[in-house]
Amino acid sequence: MFPRQIKQLFIAALLLPAIASATPDKYVGTGSCSSSNCHGSVSPRKASNVLQNEYYTWLKHDKHSQAYTVLLKADAKRMASLMGLGEPSKEPLCLKCHATYVPSPEQRGAKYSVEDGVSCESCHGAAERWLETHAVAGVTHQQNLANGLADTASLDKRAQLCVSCHYGDSNKRVTHNLYGAGHPRLSFELDTYGVLEPKHWVVDEDYIKRKGPYVPLAAWFIGQETLAESAVATLLSPELSRNGTFPELSIFDCYSCHHSLADAQWKRRDYGGKPGRLSVNIASLVMLQHALAAIDRPLAEELGNLTATIQEQFQANGATEALQKTQELLKGSIRPMVMKMAADEKSSRAVMKELCLFGTAAVSPKYEVAEQIGMGIQAAMATSPILAKRHKASLDKLFATLAKPDAFNPEAFVKAAKTLSAELS
Ligand code: HEC
Ligand code: HEC
């Protein structure tokens, strides 16, 4: 694909079939991507269809390049020692999320280094079979995928990738133990976090031709749906939930037991009529339900009923049936619908409005919920240039109330959400 001048030389590669592999692919290491002719240019290159400064962006601006380094610092050491673990930089528990973790020496290429942290191959997949061919002119994205490149362009696969570390999966998790030892709170939203990373790619005409368009609202929905599926899988997992009798505490809403850091917040918090009950943490399902109301009200109601049943029954009997039905609804109806979502001003507006209403309905929304509402509104707004322009000032005011978690004032948030909501009517 780039640089363009090698086009003719390698045309034969077009004829190569996907290279089959009997053993798992090797990780070649970031050192194999960082040459200035490849992805290590300091500034973007015009002559190629990718920026070629991806390595530089990752190294200088993307926290993923520091993910291993933080394990060497005092905070990480203290966490590990409180948990009775050894050096965090050698602990699989930490390395699974803070590095391209390759336990088997046979799978490590000559330039592989755990110290690279969350590196190119953490996200793009082990490059042994596609390193040589992926930059050859005429080789298609499909051929690269067949050779083991991870499909980060497809939003559902991308969401699963990010969520595996930013929420956790069956193989890695920030447990209550780890939170207790001081691990920062995990929060994730696919569109916003993609922008924050920051992006080392551009969705231009050429990108759209090769990989399809990017719709921020679709990314938001797919991210929430993926988080919701993960939450449901966690609640159904016998190891973590033990049928609701002796559970891992991090699957519950933290505020069931903890007061917020901000005193004023817990005094005014909304108990939903059930003070003292442990409630499960299914925030993504609740977000999804409210946003779906803008697009398919009966589906949103069905999800709302299931969510209420899960909350009602989890402590008593594990809510297995309702969780399984939710899983089917997510996979069978909601995911296929949001995967097809196109950029459309009307639905973006309707979603913004529903999320504002959700934000203003609670007497005193929790910071974590308010933050998710803010990111959802932002993604919906980013989908339409007209909305983005018209409501920018109000969105800025909403985000100003979210700037400091410790000093969060729910009333100021509700006021800003009401102003935005009024603008949308
Ligand atoms: C399920 C994945 C996961 C596991 C397991 C995990 N972490 Fe993290 N960790 C993260 C993510 C994601 C962040 C970034 C959170 C954010 O900013 O949104 C993070 C952030 C951190 C930070 C703060 C970094 C900074 O820039 O200030 C430290 C320190 C840390 N982790 C240490 C550890 C240690 C030590 C372990 C093992 C005992 C561990 N983590 C296990 C995913 C994980
Ligand atoms: C945290 C995950 C993550 C890491 C780490 C990461 N990438 Fe990416 N990368 C993505 C995503 C997501 C995209 C956008 C989707 C796509 O086009 O596949 C992307 C896109 C790209 C593209 C643009 C592809 C195109 O078709 O325009 C290139 C090139 C790239 N990455 C190279 C790198 C290199 C080199 C590194 C390491 C220095 C790296 N990436 C590290 C997630 C990551």
Ligand code: HEC
């Ligand atoms: C292998 C695990 C892993 C994967 C996969 C991963 N991340 Fe991360 N991410 C981390 C860790 C660990 C940190 C914290 C690094 C630090 O603070 O040094 C982090 C930090 C971030 C941050 C900075 C957060 C902050 O507080 O400033 C953003 C943004 C982010 N990730 C976005 C993404 C996106 C988007 C994806 C998917 C395309 C993704 N990540 C995939 C582990 C991962």
Ligand code: HEC
């Ligand atoms: C079922 C109740 C319960 C739930 C739910 C719960 N915790 Fe805890 N948490 C506790 C208890 C009990 C302690 C120990 C308190 C002590 O040592 O005094 C604790 C301790 C902690 C600590 C250490 C506090 C300190 O002062 O040392 C942190 C941090 C923490 N929890 C975070 C969380 C987070 C984040 C969540 C949600 C993901 C959560 N907890 C959910 C009961 C809970």
